[in-house]
Amino acid sequence: MDGGGGGDYLKLFVDETSFYNRIVLGSLMPAGTWESLPHPIQTWIRNYIGGTLVYFISGFLWCFFIYFLKRNVYVPKDEIPTKKAMLLQIYVAMKAMPWYSALPTVSEYMVENGWTRCISSISDVGWPAYLVYMSIYLVLVEFGIYWMHRELHDIKPLYKYLHATHHIYNKENTLSPFAGLAFHPLDGILQAVPHVIALFVVPTHFTTHVALLFLEGIWTANIHDCIHGKLWPVMGAGYHTIHHTTYRHNYGHYTIWMDWMFETLRDPMDDGSKKVM
Template sequence: MLLQIYVAMKAMPWYCALPSVSEYMVENGWTKCFASICDVGWFAYIMSLIAYFVVVEFGIYWMHRELHDIKPLYKYLHATHHIYNKQNTLSPFAGLAFHPLDGILQAVPHVIALFIIPTHFRSHVALLFLEAIWTANIHDCIHGKIWPIMGAGYHTIHHTSYRHNYGHYTIWMDWMLGTLRDPEEDVFEKVK
């Protein structure tokens, strides 16, 4: 756990780089961000928030999957995070224990979404903050069983199998692309 804390703290300044750059782009008007919900109305805000989630889910699923499938990316970046590959080596600190470039690459879909989807800037910042909480949560090995949320049960399988459950906040992308492995079924298979 001390190693996880050390790796996470060493990478933390780099994790701050992407939000800083994205805020600079927003401030200069390069994105589709809007400052107030009143600028677009509640219906458009909710629709854009849903679209933002879809783009981020899609982007992070593929980024995470490619970090596994492209061998040099795995070897030099993502393997740093996957040394925690057993349930007893995972902890909330493992959620931030990434190579800095790996952490940035997995956050890039949030920034890409700013260029395609009209996005409320404070909602974007709040979702980045919630991402840090979420990533700690999915590494704590306490499966909340709230379908279709990608909980710790699903993500623990990801750390032990390497080929399943690449998703972000939900299991939708894994379900649609055949990489989902359900923790309930996994337990049943082990009992057989």
């Protein structure tokens, strides 16, 4: 979607991503080390730095709050993961982070070149249409992530060679916010791909798309803390902990709707089972 302005309209996306690059790279790196680099490389470095900061800041703050400041309040002492387990999760996540950073870099390149239906400003469509479009976007993402996640379990080679890396964390005392991005790189990318596919289907506000991609980093930290927030219909950590112990329930993302529709929902309040793998 070019908003009727052709190349001039697409330049708005380039200007926006260049602005993000200047904010991040200009604040953390000497100008001479990045200004001469090709724009996509600048974007990848920015996404790598941004993703790493989101991962560590959200993980450390949440671990400090639930494991130390509120020790034994939300998580019993014998279910607090060891430092060794959390360091392993950080190691796996950081090995994958350069590859994770490639996905938003590619999606931004496609937006900048007019291959998607992105819009630069909410005023291009108006607030009512924006809310409708982003609602459709989120439904597509919910549907896509549910089925991508489910097939990563159901297709045995995908599970064995990709998703099993994440499922070594299958007990409360091995799950932590740092497990949120501890995936095989291709696994993590596949589960985020629905965000990119949606750009080709529905007019999507570009800034909102970028924000939602980085929100994933915070969300995945939250759903691996084993704390059941009891906020219906949110697919929170209580549901996701069941997924890590049964392997056959609660594949969903932000809400329970997809699991409810496809009969894979198990409610933490009704769950009395242990691991049944």
